[in-house]
Amino acid sequence: MTSSAAALSMPRAGARRQHPLVARLAPIVTVVAALIVVWYIAAVLMNLSLVRGGFEREEAPYTTAELIAGTMDAERPLLPAPHQVVVAFVDGVFGYAPNAPRSLVYHSAVTLSATLLGFVLGALLGIALALLIVHSRVLERSLLPWIICSQMVPILALAPIFIVVLGAIGLQGLLPKSIISAYLSFFPITIGMVKGFNAPEPMQLDLMRTWSATPRQVLSKLRWPTATPYLFASLKVAITISLIGAIVAELPTGAEAGIGARLLAGSYYGQTVQIWAALVAAAVLASGLIGLVGLAERLVARRMGTRA
């Protein structure tokens, strides 16, 4: 076994001389560069007929180079070139005052507030449900299947009704959107936390019993610490889902502000560059939020004395 393993790793001996960071980043950089090249080629091909039509309408003579240059900065391209998206994104973020209606910062903030409220609501609901399910056999057997079924209901389709119903009660603005994102994000937390709260081994639970620990003590001293890794894993899933929920909730409700509203407006007026810039903003938001949860995870792990 050892000799065959050594023989298998022989061809990689050359690769080991590389710096580890280079070995890790080189494939990623290559793939990203390839994607960008493909994007540029696709942009040329997809916008070609559009630009040619523009030239022919003006009956101006054109060369191939002019045609290709035209595909790079068309005003309403089918597929904007990457640099157009970057310019639009940077312009949207830094070009306007943070509270101007054309500023991406303003729209991101609107969506972010709904996301965070929905995330907090969803996390609280998810943990509460998991606690109930872990402590009650009846609920585990009767409620858990319905929780799984609840995710089969296309809740986003419910968004318009939520707005109608909650509007009739007098709730408007942030809360309906947050409720939708909470409904979407509680599920991974419940499932993850049921697993996490049940993660202690029978031996450890028996030990707690020999100390005649109350259920509350078992919860705080054994179940919570063992569930912490599960908590952060499911929080990472949940926060991206609640961002999706907040963005999508803005679509059917005719929201005036937010990333979803920006997408909708862009699609109505054919402003493709604006749509792509909003998508980039959503991506930045998503990775930022995941980064924050990851940071919290590392801080908690350090406080608890586990090696990260």
Next chain:
Amino acid sequence: MNARQLRLGFILAAVSVLLVLLLPMSLSSEPVAALMARPLMFLLTAVVTLLFGIAAGIGGAIAIVFGFAGAICAATMTLLLLRDPGIAGSAASGFWMIVLAVWLASGLCVMVLAALKPRDAFTRRVLDLAIPLLFGIVVFYLWEVLVRGAGVPAVLLPSPSAAAAKFASSLPVLSGDFVQTFIRGVLIGYVIGCGAGLLVAILAHRFEFLGRGLLPLGNFFSALPLVGIAPIMVMWFGFDWPSKAAVVALVTFFPMLVNALAGLSASGHIERDLMRSYGASYPQTLAKLYLPAALPFIFNALKINATLALIGAIVAEFFGTPTQGIGFRISTEAGRMALDMVWAEIALAAIAGMVFYGLVALAERATTFWHPSIRT
């Protein structure tokens, strides 16, 4: 829950049904016949009280038979009473006492059932199915009675029976929407997205350099709100189903890529050495070792994608449809305040989603029977 609590619970249920004879049935100013004046109702009250009494007297697991019988009779009472226009919409404490008794008795029965630990596997599986089903029936019953008894306006929340009636009466529309959204949009996109994800994962597994570049990117992309791409797809592929299928394909691609890539790497060193000692070629190793070992991961992705696909298709419909489809119908009917139709569409989507998920789960059971999580 111990036997004394069970008996006490059934006694409480019996007492609350008896109390109904004294309490008012309606809040409305018009006179409504008391329960005593309706012979059928009076008889049912007596029967229900008797059944709950027997349940309390017997105790133990057999009590639930009588408890259920009583709960069903009491539920029939409430539903019959709701036909009286004087009670529907303005029910008073007497009516709610019956509902309370139904809730109490059925809750006790579900609790007893959940505490049972049958020996043989068949009974256990029946129980695993029956308990959530009963729970669901109780929830739907309470929804129905609360909406009709308290007279919640249909604009806010229609009763389940109203939605079911609408469902039955508009089957042609519903089936058209189902075909448009589910068969064309979701299924085609799902097959394309999952298939492409699996193919790229196999390529990335074969060529390690590609895999090391794609895995972090796949992780990044699968965390992005990719449904936002919907308006662009509608612009590219038009209003009809290809744009929906494109969104679904894109949304399902990355979870499949990431999971399948993890699964293909799940086979152990010893197994790979064994394949090598057999002199197996790469296609053989792929078919006999890598793919079977990856199946649990692939099914995990298929399950995640089942929900994502439906969401993607419905979101894409918000950006334009050929006047058909579940998402389109829901947003237009909600605009017209026809909420029973909206709920019928939601029921359709939920049923379709559950059947879809169930089929994936069944396929998983059939193909990964060897995996510890299924075997135990």
